[in-house]
Amino acid sequence: MVAIMESRHPSLVGAGVNSDRIHDEGTEDSDGDASVLHWPQPCPDKSAQNLDLIIKMDPEMDSQLKIGFIGAGNMAFGIAKGILSGNVLPVNVKVSAPSSKNLGRFQELGISVTHSNVEVVCGSDVVFVAVKPHLVPLVLNEISQHVTDRHIIVSVAAGVTLSTVEELLPENSVAIRLMPNLPCLVQEGALLFARGSYAKQEDGALLRSLLHRCGLVEEGPEAWIDIHTGLSGSGVAFVYLFAEALAEGAVKMGMPSALAHSIASQTVLGAGRLLRDSGKHPAQLRSEVCTPGGTTIYGLHTLEQGGVRAATMSAVESATERARELGRKSAGAGSRK
Numbered sequence: 001m002v003a004i005m006e007s008r009h010p011s012l013v014g015a016g017v018n019s020d021r022i023h024d025e026g027t028e029d030s031d032g033d034a035s036v037l038h039w040p041q042p043c044p045d046k047s048a049q050n051l052d053l054i055i056k057m058d059p060e061m062d063s064q065l066k067i068g069f070i071g072a073g074n075m076a077f078g079i080a081k082g083i084l085s086g087n088v089l090p091v092n093v094k095v096s097a098p099s100s101k102n103l104g105r106f107q108e109l110g111i112s113v114t115h116s117n118v119e120v121v122c123g124s125d126v127v128f129v130a131v132k133p134h135l136v137p138l139v140l141n142e143i144s145q146h147v148t149d150r151h152i153i154v155s156v157a158a159g160v161t162l163s164t165v166e167e168l169l170p171e172n173s174v175a176i177r178l179m180p181n182l183p184c185l186v187q188e189g190a191l192l193f194a195r196g197s198y199a200k201q202e203d204g205a206l207l208r209s210l211l212h213r214c215g216l217v218e219e220g221p222e223a224w225i226d227i228h229t230g231l232s233g234s235g236v237a238f239v240y241l242f243a244e245a246l247a248e249g250a251v252k253m254g255m256p257s258a259l260a261h262s263i264a265s266q267t268v269l270g271a272g273r274l275l276r277d278s279g280k281h282p283a284q285l286r287s288e289v290c291t292p293g294g295t296t297i298y299g300l301h302t303l304e305q306g307g308v309r310a311a312t313m314s315a316v317e318s319a320t321e322r323a324r325e326l327g328r329k330s331a332g333a334g335s336r337k
């Protein structure tokens with residue numbers, strides 16, 4: 001089904017719509033049959049992506065879309081790099097930050113820079129709010145009177161809920177909560193977004209089309225955003241810790257550090273690509289590496305004795321809980337009613 005629909009933005013002139021919103025879905029326990037190793041698990045929102053949501057991008061129109069970033073930190077830079085590898089032109093991107101210390105790298109991409117957040121909002125259709133979570137209420141208060149029905153406001157701040165964002169913007173504002181991760185820098189990010197009360201399906205489709213070069217982009221209910229923050233926003237740091245420990249193990253056994261780190265990063269990259277591209281469950285691939293009585297099972301036994309699996313699950317749980325806590329704090333800070 002492909003329906004031509006009106007869009008807030010001319011760049012998205014044709015999109016099929018799946019009228020089912022999934023905001024009401026909660027977090028669910030997956031209690032699947034352990035003997036059947038399906039991996040990755042089908043994303044519950046894939047139906048929207050595969051069956052109905054066919055985005056027809058008009059590259060010429062898309063190149064006219066104006067994109068703004070409030071905050072010039074690592075995450076803004078990662079998303080900007082991803083977006084620019086699509087159809088958006090650097091001349092149509094603007095970024096603001098109070099100091100100049102992070103602006104040079106944006107200028108090197110041809111992006112214009114300013115110290116005025118209001119200037120970014122006034123010149124943009126889609127505005128990414130990419131400041132630290134505790135600063136979101138301050139920034140939204142500052143820009144609120146300049147936000148119109150032209151805008152899509154996309155917050156990437158960990159924990160900060162859509163209701164906090166919407167409360168600080170004019171009534172009926174279109175807000176989207178996005179949780180990206182740092183590998184957007186190399187177009188291998190994992191991004192999950194949830195639409196606010198007034199963000200239509202085509203607004204989500206527009207964001208998806210903008211971000212498609214950043215990596216995997218999925219839509220889900222807001223309840224999953226904090227979980228995704230633990231799994232993937234923070235999860236990349238957990239993987240780096242593991243990579244570092246792999247290298248240190250090799251150094252302990254006598255390998256030069258530079259070579260050990262180079263091999264550790266290639267090992268993580270190769271393992272990740274094989275996991276994603278093979279479609280196999282990680283347990284399946286792990287068993288393919290294990291020779292009975294061989295080296296790998298001895299190493300895996302040691303990892304299990306060290307509680308690596310429980311520790312990793314707890315790390316995702318802690319990071320998720322912390323995101324929820326940040327959300328409660330920012331709701332308190334932003335409350336004006």
Ligand SMILES: NC(=O)C1=CN([C@@H]2O[C@H](COP(=O)(O)OP(=O)(O)OC[C@H]3O[C@@H](n4cnc5c(N)ncnc54)[C@H](OP(=O)(O)O)[C@@H]3O)[C@@H](O)[C@H]2O)C=CC1
Nearest residue numbers: 071072073074075097098099102130131132133157158233
């Ligand atoms: N880093 C990551 O891996 C991820 C981060 N996030 C989220 O992204 C957001 C940004 O994080 P990150 O990029 O790491 O942070 P950084 O510290 O790297 O960048 C923060 C940016 O915000 C700017 N800033 C501070 N105050 C203001 C203000 N009043 N108006 C405009 N800009 C301001 C800073 O300015 P200046 O340059 O002058 O210091 C800086 O450029 C956070 O909310 C975080 O939760 C989400 C997913 C992953």
Ligand SMILES: O=C(O)[C@@H]1CCC=N1
Nearest residue numbers: 158229232233234235
């Ligand atoms: O550590 C943080 O709070 C941010 C959010 C996810 C990754 N970095």
